[in-house]
Amino acid sequence: MILNARRVALLVATNTALAPFAIDAYLPAMPALADAVGESIHHTEMSISVFLLGFAFGQLTGGPMSDRLGRRPVLLTGLVVFLLASLMIIRVESLGELLTWRFVQALGGGACVVNSAAIVRDCFSGREAAKVMSTMAMILMLAPLVAPAVGSGLLYLADWWLIFAFLAAYAAFLLWFMGTRLPETRAADAPVASPRQVLRNYASVLRHREGMGYVLSVAATFSGMFAFITASPFLYMTHYGVSPAIYPLVFGANVVVMALSNRVNIRLLRRRTPQQNMRLGLGVQFGVAVALVALVATGLDSLVTVVPLIMLFMGMVGLITPNAIASLLEHFSHMSATATALLGCIQFTCGALAGMVVSAFEINSAWPMVLTMLLVSLAGNLALRGLVGRAALH
Numbered sequence: 001m002i003l004n005a006r007r008v009a010l011l012v013a014t015n016t017a018l019a020p021f022a023i024d025a026y027l028p029a030m031p032a033l034a035d036a037v038g039e040s041i042h043h044t045e046m047s048i049s050v051f052l053l054g055f056a057f058g059q060l061t062g063g064p065m066s067d068r069l070g071r072r073p074v075l076l077t078g079l080v081v082f083l084l085a086s087l088m089i090i091r092v093e094s095l096g097e098l099l100t101w102r103f104v105q106a107l108g109g110g111a112c113v114v115n116s117a118a119i120v121r122d123c124f125s126g127r128e129a130a131k132v133m134s135t136m137a138m139i140l141m142l143a144p145l146v147a148p149a150v151g152s153g154l155l156y157l158a159d160w161w162l163i164f165a166f167l168a169a170y171a172a173f174l175l176w177f178m179g180t181r182l183p184e185t186r187a188a189d190a191p192v193a194s195p196r197q198v199l200r201n202y203a204s205v206l207r208h209r210e211g212m213g214y215v216l217s218v219a220a221t222f223s224g225m226f227a228f229i230t231a232s233p234f235l236y237m238t239h240y241g242v243s244p245a246i247y248p249l250v251f252g253a254n255v256v257v258m259a260l261s262n263r264v265n266i267r268l269l270r271r272r273t274p275q276q277n278m279r280l281g282l283g284v285q286f287g288v289a290v291a292l293v294a295l296v297a298t299g300l301d302s303l304v305t306v307v308p309l310i311m312l313f314m315g316m317v318g319l320i321t322p323n324a325i326a327s328l329l330e331h332f333s334h335m336s337a338t339a340t341a342l343l344g345c346i347q348f349t350c351g352a353l354a355g356m357v358v359s360a361f362e363i364n365s366a367w368p369m370v371l372t373m374l375l376v377s378l379a380g381n382l383a384l385r386g387l388v389g390r391a392a393l394h
Contacts, residue, residue, distance in 0.1 A: 008123055009132055011182050012116035015075065015174060017143035018082065019055065019113050022105065022167055023048060023229065024147035027251065028244040029160035030233040036160060037095045041234055044095065045359045047102045048230050052352035054103035056345040058110020063118070063341020064198040070186050071115045071122075072178070079175045081108030086168035090161045105167075110348075112174075114341050121329045121336035122185035130274050130326035131266055145255035148248035155244060201338045211331050213387030214324040215343050217278060219350040220380025221320045224285060224373045226351035228254075228310060230358045231369040239364060240303045250307060254314040261318030274323030275388060281319030282381045288313040289374040296366050306366065313373065350376075 026033065034044040058078065066074040085105035092098045117133070124132050154162040205211055236242040236250055261281075268277055288309050295301040295309075325343065332339035354372050361368045 008120060011178070012119050015178060016113050016116045018079075018170065018174065019109050020143040021147045021150075021170060022082075022109055023051060024144045024251070025151035025154075025167065026160060026163045027148055027229070027233050028152040028237075028247050029155045029163055031237065031244075032155060033098075033160045037092065037098055039095045040362070041238065042359050042362045044098075045230050045233065046095075046356065047098055048226070049352040049355035049359065050099045051102045051106040051109075052226065052348045052355065054106025055110040055113075056348035056352065058107040059114040059341045059344035059348070060110075061341075062111030062114045063338045063344075064195075064201075065111075066115050066118060066341075067186070067198075067335060067338050070184050071119055072182065072184050075112050075115045075178055075182075076175060078108040078111030079171050079178070081105075082112065083108075083168050083171035083175070086164050086171060089164045090168075108171075110344065114344055117325050117329065117340040118336045119182075119185045121333060121340075125330070125333065127269060127274075127326075129329065130269060130323055133322040133326055142255075142259075145252045145259070148251045152244055152248050198338060201335045202342055205332060205339050205342050208331060210388050211328050211339075213384055213389075214278075214328040215346055216383035216387065217282060217380045218321055218324045218343065219347040220376045220383065221282070221285065221317055222347040222351040223354035223376035224289070224380075225314060225317060227354040227358050227369050227372040227376070228314065230355035231366070235306075235366055235369065236303070239366070240306075242303065250303070253307065254311050257311045257315035258318050261315040262322070265319050265322065268319075269323075274327050277319045278323050278327075278384060281316035282377070282384055285313050285316045285320075286374075286377040286381050288316075289370065289377045292366075292370040293374050296370050301366055313377075 030044055031041055033047075034041045037044065062074050062078060082105055085101050085108060088101045089098065089105065092101060120129055120132050150166065151163050154166055205215070232251060233247075236247055237244065242250055265277055292301075292306065292309050292313075295305055325340070328339060328343060329336050354376060357372055358368045
């Protein structure tokens with residue numbers, strides 16, 4: 001079925017926005033949530049990493065189910081799970097309960113989001129797919145821009161629990177929106193893989209040298225991004241003294257740059273390949289990470305010096321992620337949801353591990369964050385150049 005590109009981008013971006021809202025909306029409320037469950041802010045930040053792990057597993061299982069059963073049933077079931085878990089989080093009284101229900105919430109969210117790239121691949125291919133994904137990503141950037149501001153406003157109106165009530169309401173809206181507006185895009189005559197074939201499909205992606213170059217590049221980028229996201233409530237509000245009301249503005253500045261980089265990506269695709277844009281983005285990220293380490297080492301790190309560099313680092317996500325996904329799916333168009341699921345599983349697992357590393361060290365400085373960002377950006381550059389090959393990058 002052929003659909004309008006803008007309509008596809010709007011539908012899948014609205015669906016994919018569920019994840020950044022679930023991650024970013026409660027960041028301003030992290031100190032209040034830590035008080036509510038009787039834990040330190042560093043331990044409470046672990047709920048971000050737990051969400052990412054559940055999100056990764058939800059994609060890993062949801063992708064093959066989507067290829068087997070269709071996009072709609074998996075997407076709608078995931079929304080129901082997300083909605084119910086969001087309601088349960090409202091009632092948590094301990095860190096254990098919070099982590100458990102955040103994991104369940106993420107399982108539903110992962111099953112939803114894994115369908116987005118597969119739906120785009122069902123309808124488009126090549127440069128057109130990369131352009132649609134960039135348009136989708138640009139719309140999607142509004143979510144992390146708006147989410148902390150929404151969370152800050154809800155925190156002001158009531159308390160942290162109202163943020164999760166809002167997430168439940170958003171999931172209920174998506175159930176109606178997707179249920180009435182999104183047709184089934186998976187071809188009726190598409191082959192259905194057995195569980196054994198699914199494992200073979202995963203293995204074929206893992207053995208594909210160029211494909212794993214794209215996967216690991218995105219995983220490194222996500223690791224750097226979530227190292228910052230996990231550290232940002234402590235770093236900005238506790239270490240640099242930003243208030244919960246101002247935090248969304250400082251955090252949202254990153255999203256503005258990410259949205260602009262997506263527009264730049266669309267223009268650059270007219271004369272450059274997706275792989276060339278990825279190389280540029282990863283190179284800039286490594287340079288920024290080196291500069292951040294230098295600032296902290298010399299004691300010159302402050303809100304004024306750190307924020308612009310973080311903005312530049314985060315902005316490069318718009319040059320890396322959509323191009324990597326489109327390039328990967330060019331090799332695995334026959335099992336797009338499965339390939340996307342493996343990509344999502346690896347990138348969010350790596351993001352969760354990076355967040356855990358940052359949270360594990362209760363150090364009152366930016367060192368855990370900047371060192372993690374430096375190591376993962378180096379790994380991303382090595383993966384792209386070592387696995388994709390020079391021919392594809394030039």
